[in-house]
Amino acid sequence: LSLPTPPAQLPYVPQVSPMALLGKVTATTFALEGPRCVFDGHADASDAVWLAVAFANASAAFRNPPSRADVPPYKQLPTAHSYMTLETAAAAFSCSAPSPPVLRVGSDTACRDQGRPDPCNGPLPSPGPYRVKFLLMGCGGPKAETRWSEPILLRTAVSPSTIDPAPARRGSAVVVIASILASLGAVLATAVLGALGAEVWGSLCRRGLGTDAFIRRSYRTHHIPPALPQPLRPGC
């Protein structure tokens, strides 16, 4: 029984897709850039590329499975702290084939809920952080592997009760409207009360006919001009 040759160490570092995608990292999924041209020269037609996902603090303890039957399944993630998924034919990532631009990890909820046989690309149960690497598996075991990625931290949602709905500052328009209208209203009220008060005061004190009235009713009067006083002659 000869020892298996160790897999070739490729310098490629997997990373989250650099494209401008709003959903590339969500609470339970993340999207990786496809490892295009990475395995050319190492892959045969029958080989498969797997993605190994491990918690960031458990990536150093990850051991490549010696054959396809020993691949850690998705449901062992909580206990083994790692699993492998996204089994794809190596030909899909060769330079000549149009490679999928992004690989979405965690997009298959059906295999988690219905317990289908592995490989299962189920959603990740916790925000992580996780590290991933690609593993090229042949019939005799792992043939090549990439380096581990940087830790990928998924999003954590906060409760909406932390949202404070109060306005940041009082708008200036409200202050303008309120102050101007209040002052106008006060002036009007004062003027009306003053006018009413003056009328009541005047009728109480029985002043003469309003000699300062300048507005007459709409009836015509024959106007007799008052006689001018005779100028006093200076005493003789």
Add this chain to the structure above:
Amino acid sequence: MAKSDDCVHILQGLLVFGNVVIGMCGIALTAECIYFVSNPDGLYPLLQATENSDIYAAAWIGIFVGLALFALSILGIIAVIKASRTLLMVYIILMLITFAFEMASCITAATHRDSLTPEVFLKQMLERYQKSEPANSSDSEITKTWDELMLQNHCCGVLGPSDWQEYTSAFRLTHNDADYPWPRTCCALDAQGLPINLDGCKLGVPGYYNSNGCYDAISGPVNTHAWGVAWFGFAILCWTFCVLIGTMFYWSGIEY
């Protein structure tokens, strides 16, 4: 005396003109407020759910104030032409009451417009959109209103689709994150109402989902509504103030 008669006639003419303007503005205010109360943009369920629908109260007050202004302006014209002290005093006092109501309406509209921040709508949407057991009918109204808002304006969430990612929500309780990072109504839909590219929508590929927030679609009509009531009412009141001061001056000059 002729000069005094001319002054009187000029003052009467100015007051009649002032009252005509008040009457026309009253009709305009009534028409504007009826338009707002008729809920043309379908946002009333959202505002009602914030327990802050005082903008609608201000519009209702505006309807009646506008009619009152129109009626009082006719009374004012008659009173000025007949130079009757009693009629003028009745006119002034009723106008003061209307002034007070319209002042309340303007200040209410302006204050409550300020309280409708994006955070108010965000919190309401996260807590009540697609709530699984609607506590009352307003929850299903809110869901319907948001769906229509997102479909018609091609928008998603209040500030953007990431609202659904940054916060937990009632929606998140019934729809898992991997299949529904945001609601399906946020996806670009075809003529049958199905997403053009569901995987593209879930990933957030530009073109397959609505990336804008809906706050602009909400705040635009709400602003028009609030400022229409508040500033137009303010202008009417400033003009009414001048007419009332002139009327009181006229009243004090009429002989007994």
